[in-house]
Amino acid sequence: MKDLFFFDSHCRIGSNCMGHSPVPDIPTLFEEMDRFGVDRALIRHIGIDKGALWTNREVSAFLREDPAHRLTGVWCILPSQCDELPEPDVFFALMKEARVGAITLSPFGHNYIPCRLTLGRILDAATERKIPVLLDAFAGKWQELYHFLEEFPRLRCIYLEGSGRWGTDRYLRPLLENYPEFHFSTGGYWVPEGICDLAERYGANRILFGSGLPRFLPGSGMLQLKQSGLDPQSLAMIAGKNLSRLLEEAQL
Amino acid sequence: MTNSIWGKDHSIAQAYWRTGYADFPIYDLHGHVGAHYAIYMKRCEPDTMACHLRRAGVKHLVFSHHEALFGNMRNEQVYQLCRSQPDLLRMYVAINPHYPERIREDLAKFDAWAPFAVGFKFLADYHNERVDSKAYEPVLKFANERKLPILNHTWGGSCCSNSTILLAVAQKYPGAKFFMGHSFFGDWDGAVKVVRETPGNVWLELTAIPGESGIIERLVQGVGSTRLLFGTDLPWFDEFQAIGGVLSAKIDEEDMRNIFYRNAEQIFGENW
Structure with missing residues (x-):
């Protein structure tokens, strides 16, 4: 029955100031992953918008509870000028040590402008090292995302939908067309057979399976992908191989 | 995967995983x-939608045409469209309360649109x-007398079709069958009430709703699976996404069967 390797690119864990989330800890996360047959997950903290530093620490702690290395972590960055995080080289070395493979940002929660002035130093380094940058903070903020990508056109990035649902092709397709390193995670993208359409037009290598856990259950997106009409090779890439490749290519 | 919901032998989830139906x-x-102003829909005409529906084992899609809701298409044209996929498509007569003369004409034609027109x-x-x-009274009275369904767009906190308004209307017209589209999304207590x-x-x-953590379970607990109906808004949302969402809920297979087809057959019969 094990016919596909799934690596979830859109998965949040932990609790925040609003109370317990449905996936507050590692045992609960593994239970959900096993219930649906999700092999691996790229995890970020559910409370990122309420703080980068403490959520980075908690992600590291979560990863220490995963001896089988099913999980890879995401850390949140901040503007370079305030000295809250170490210089990029040191920061990336710490990421590697903690098994953190990607970074994210939360400019609208953390009160700064996401641009070259604030993030140029670390994101230029991330670009050179091909470190994936999750753009979950830009979910639904298309004008801001378009400006951001104009500033960092070569950034290896993954756009994640928020609550999603409504088809976003009019926003999404110009980005896929113009930025070769722009990737798209499927969580919340419910367009009928839309994943297949995007893969045929822009390449299956640009699309990553994402569940949207804990808000969304993995099973809905998994079945949507499995029955999307994609050829087996493209299906396997989107289900898990693309994310594995992106993380392997990152030079931490 | 072996121990996942997809790997359970002879289960509905396994069947969908392996075959798509x-x-x-x-x-x-x-x-x-039909096309919608707010988003791009590649497959929004009957022939392209039919392929997707048949792959997912959908026997009937009951729809209203976007252009009849948001533009000036008349329901007579929608009826003609149904005839292109006569085994698959059934229609809700789209009601625009700002055109009472159109409502009068459509109610007069309703019987002639059988078997395709099944409600409003x-x-x-x-x-x-x-x-x-x-503005809605003529349709509500018509549906009430003939025990016809009305699919209402509902949403928590809405100005015009919230749970307080619909509760009163459903009590006033006990013969009409009220399908509460989106289940008053977010106002789950109101939906149960x-x-x-x-x-x-x-x-x-x-x-x-399918795919949202815990909501289907909450509704099943609140009203029972016999009061829930399956829908997708196709061509907005993928059939398999919604099916997968129901299969992901922590409910038993009898509940799933009620949602997918038994409740609809209870309302419309097996051949309609």
Whole structure:
């Protein structure tokens, strides 16, 4: 029955100031992953918008509870000028040590402008090292995302939908067309057979399976992908191989 | 995967995982046809939608046409469209409360549109007219007398079709069958209350809910799976996404069967 390797690119864990989330800890996360047959997950903290530093620490702690290395972590960055995080080289070395493979940002929660002035130093380094940058903070903020990508056109990035649902092709397709390193995670993208359409037009290598856990259950997106009409090779890439490749290519 | 929901032998989930369909028909009771101003829809015409529906084992999609809801297409044209996929498509007569003369004409033609026309569609929030306004009365009375369904777009906190308004309307017209599209999304307590305080003429329709953690379980617990109907808003949302969302809920397979087809057959029969 094990016919596909799934690596979830859109998965949040932990609790925040609003109370317990449905996936507050590692045992609960593994239970959900096993219930649906999700092999691996790229995890970020559910409370990122309420703080980068403490959520980075908690992600590291979560990863220490995963001896089988099913999980890879995401850390949140901040503007370079305030000295809250170490210089990029040191920061990336710490990421590697903690098994953190990607970074994210939360400019609208953390009160700064996401641009070259604030993030140029670390994101230029991330670009050179091909470190994936999750753009979950830009979910639904298309004008801001378009400006951001104009500033960092070569950034290896993954756009994640928020609550999603409504088809976003009019926003999404110009980005896929113009930025070769722009990737798209499927969580919340419910367009009928839309994943297949995007893969045929822009390449299956640009699309990553994402569940949207804990808000969304993995099973809905998994079945949507499995029955999307994609050829087996493209299906396997989107289900898990693309994310594995992106993380392997990152030079931490 | 072996220990996952997809790996459980002879389960509905396993059937969908392996083949894309199960041993029963699905009735999608919330669909549309036609382009929509707000998003790009590649597959929004009957022929392209039919391929997707048949792959997922959908026996009937009951739809209202976007252009009849948002533009000037008349329901007579929608009826003609149904004839291109006569085994698959059934229609809700789209009601725009701002055109009473069209409503009169459509009610007069309703019987002639059999077997395709099976009920009505109200989109009160978008038309900015409360469901309890005078404008809807002719349709409500018609549906009440003939025990016909009305699919209402509902949403928590809406101005024109919230749970308070619909509760009163469903109580006032006990013969009409009220399908509450989106189940008053977000106002889950209100949704449960509407079902519990009406005389068996309300069903909660699930469009936009499957896949959301814990909501289907909450509704099953609140009103029972016999009061839930499957829908997707196709061509907005993928059939398999919605099916996968129902299969992901922590409910038993009898509940799933009720949602996918038994409740619809209870309402419409097996051949309609």
